[in-house]
Amino acid sequence: MSVIEVKNISKTFKVKLKEKGLKGSLKSIVKPKYKKVQAVKNISFNIEKGEMVAFIGPNGAGKSTTIKMITSILYPDKGKISVLGLNPEKDRKKLAYEIGTVFGQKEQLWTHLTPYDNFKFFGAIYDIPEYQIEKKINELKELFELDEFINTPVRNLSLGQRIRCEIVASLIHEPKILFLDEPTIGLDPVVKENIRTLIKRMNKEYKTTVFLTSHDVSDIEKLCKRVIIINNGQLVLDDTMENLKYHYLNKKIVEAKMKEPVNLDGKDGLTILKDRGYNIKIEVDTTKKSVADAIKLLNPDNIIDINISNIPLENIISSIYKDGDTK
Template identity: 65%
Template sequence: MNVIEAENLAKTFRVRQKEKGMKGSLQAILRPRIKEVQAVDGISFSVEAGEMLAFIGPNGAGKSTTIKMLTGILYPDGGRARVLDIDPAKQRRRLAYEIGTVFGQKEQLWTHLTPYDNFRFFGAIYDSPDRETESRIRELADTFELGSFLNTPVRNLSLGQRIRCEIVASLIHRPRVLFLDEPTIGLDPVVKENIRALIRQMNRELGTTIFLTSHDVGDIEKLCRRIIIVNSGRIVLDDSMEHLKNHYLDRKIVEAKLREEAPLPAAEGITLLKQKGGRVKFQVDTGKLRINDALHMIDAENLEDINISNVPLESIITEIYKAEGREDGIS
């Protein structure tokens, strides 16, 4: 069953264009030049119930605009969208009772209130009976381990604690779909892993469908089984994470430590990435040269240590971006 469906979804913005030498002039004020920007250009996709999807792309690719159309914040200029069989543009209030949103860079909690008071407030917004809200708070506070700071003002919480509370606030009304926009931004590695574990647990135990946007490759790789990459308002890739990796596994990264510095043998399929003293790093295209044959080119008696790994997912995604004429990478 599909819980999200987008069909030829499109959105164009009209923006004022600055002109050189026109700043502050009367003509620039009375007759500004208007430029049309196609933010989303006829994209189509669907998301199944319980799926965890990464929806990514460089800045300006159309990610946020798409999410805003799926949540009813923006109206599409063309095409159609359905979320839980609800038209977001026409039934935004009804949809709000079925979805949750977490924006890592935007707070929805009242910072002078405690998490507990915030959760009570959100329960009232969604017309949840007091008894049900209290039960839900206890359940989520236990799952997300909020007990030690449940009654501490939000302004006194760490960033990691606040993000956990932001997620809980979005789950008070038991949404069937959760939109996460950069949920781990600014967090240290340990807290990031904790947040990811909680998201996985929420998806596994509650069956919540996760629609994730993130510039953090760790979020994408560790949470999602499917990835959609958008660029210039269009979908350039819609594939499983496993297939995406396998497609690029014909390239291996070899890092070797030599007892004595030696030149890397020149051969088709070998690309030198870095060499300093006895340390050398190179890439092997196994479609042109078997990895065993590449390793045999290194003098075994001169070899002290070696490590072979796959091309990082970050490099794969950056390469896809560049193939679409953009230089943006994942940060």
């Protein structure tokens, strides 16, 4: 069952133009000029219940605009959106009770209050009965391990602790869909991993649908089974993570330590990434040359040590972004 249905939505912004200098400023008062920027162009996708989907794209791709349209903050110019059967444009208030949002770069907690007081506050604004708020706080306190700092003012918490509290605050009203916008931004690797584990646990426990935006490829790789890529306002890929890796991982990285230097210049299907004589790093395009053939070219008797790895997901995504730019 689809919980989010997006059909051919488009959004155009009117941006004021100003010529340079004082003359330009005065001119823009008398005769303002505007240009139209199409932030989102005819996008369609569906999200199923309980899915964890990564919605990614480079800066200015139209991600935030799309999320804001789904969460009823902005209205599309064209197309139709349905979230849990509701029209975000018309049922904004009803929808607010069904969704949760966490913006890594924006605090929604009251910094001078403790997380506990904040959770009570969020419970109240979502009209949850008092006894139920207490129950929910206790439950989430356990799940997100907040015991140690639940009564410390938010301003005194570390970023990792704060993000955990932000997520809990957005879960108090048991939303069916959680929108996570860069939830791990600015966190150290250990805390990032911790947050990812907690998000996974939450998805498993409550079957919450997660719509994730992140520039951190590890977030996407470790949390999501499906990825939607948007660039220049257009949808450039909507596929499972498995398929993404399978179709795009047609390149392997071979790093070898050699007894004697080897010359691979001009060999079809091979790109030399690093050549330091005895140490060589090459990229093998497996559609043109097999890894075995590449190793033969290196001469197995000449190899002291070898490492064959996949291209990092980050590079795959970057190349998809670049493909989108050139189209």
